[in-house]
Amino acid sequence: MTVYLAHAPADRDAAEALEKVIERRGQFVELDDGQVALRPIQASDVFVLLVSQALLFATARLRLEQRALDAWADGRLILVKLDNGIAPVGLRDLPAIDASFEAQREFKWNEVADAIREKVRASLPEPPESRGGGVAGRVQSKIRTEFDDDGRPNWWLRLALLVPGVWALVVSGAIWLANRIGPTPGGLRELRQGVDAYGVRNGLPQGATEWVFVGAVVLMLLVIVTSIAKLSKRRAAPSEASEVEAPASAPPPAQTDTVFVSYARANQSDVLPVIDGAAKAGRKFWLDQNGVNAGDGWAGEIVRAIRAARGVVVMCSKAAFESDHVKREIYLADRYAKKLVPVFIEQAEPPEDFEYFFAGVQALKLFETPEAERPEALVRVLG
Known part of the structure; x- marks a missing residue:
């Protein structure tokens, strides 16, 4: 990421x-x-x-x-x-x-x-174990929160959990080596006695240090094993994600004969009569007359309409070239490889970012056509 x-x-x-x-x-x-x-x-x-x-x-x-x-x-x-x-x-x-x-x-x-x-x-996909309720689900969720940050292992916490186990091994190894030096080398019983004496010197009850050391070493091994497992899982994640997500992805909407109309709301009085006249000649159009919020347009009705349309007519004007909605609709048309038809309803020079999308596309200067003939001209340019 x-x-x-x-x-x-x-x-x-x-x-x-x-x-x-x-x-x-x-x-x-x-x-x-x-x-x-x-x-x-x-x-x-x-x-x-x-x-x-x-x-x-x-x-x-x-x-x-x-x-x-x-x-x-x-x-x-x-x-x-x-x-x-x-x-x-x-x-x-x-x-x-x-x-x-x-x-x-x-x-x-x-x-x-x-x-x-x-x-x-x-x-991030929801982990399967988090979908269940109960105490186990809450405990697993808590472990993920402590060990993960946006799906990544929290290495600082893991290192902190490794320290007690490492220290237990170091102390035990030092006592073992000390017992082995000399004319009468000690064995396991002397090692346990030395560990217990070390704990007593540091304020632990007699007999408790041995179990503290065993618990610290077991915790260290668990941290190491889970870290290796998470690394292996992350390396295999791309292929696994594609296998899981492919069946769940929604298929593209079926192609229709509808033409999507992109226009500025300020030009509604000029656009609607032309579209109505072309619709009476048998053409099908989709246009938004209610407006779509910026946060909804890319994921909702507009994107579905553009993906299903056979082409996109852009009613070009000064207001259209200043419209955020029109710009995004043109972008989506280009993203989904839809045929773009620029139709100028007034004299207006496209900004360079619009020219990028109009490059190599034949435009219709509808404002030069008599008003009564404009629906027919639109039908002709649409083929």
């Missing part, structure tokens, strides 16, 4: 400060300023984007924005605001942790680390 900490080059100091806090929590962090192409976001990764004025003017902004949308689509994105700068279109209405006040940043960095931990925990 990797935490990608994306930032503008000018925000390197803030990124490194946050990196230290996250690494203290036991997470592996990789800084990403967009200058070097890194591997795609994996199912177990978390992508943290530092939003600032410098980000808007960064030369690699489009690459960072693309990776952020990838993470958003999989529920792996955390936004952090460093100042009053505006996030890129498509990310502006998403929730963000406000770290713009420098005096509170240490507190905010811990809030980011907590958010990362929650993302990681959400991605």
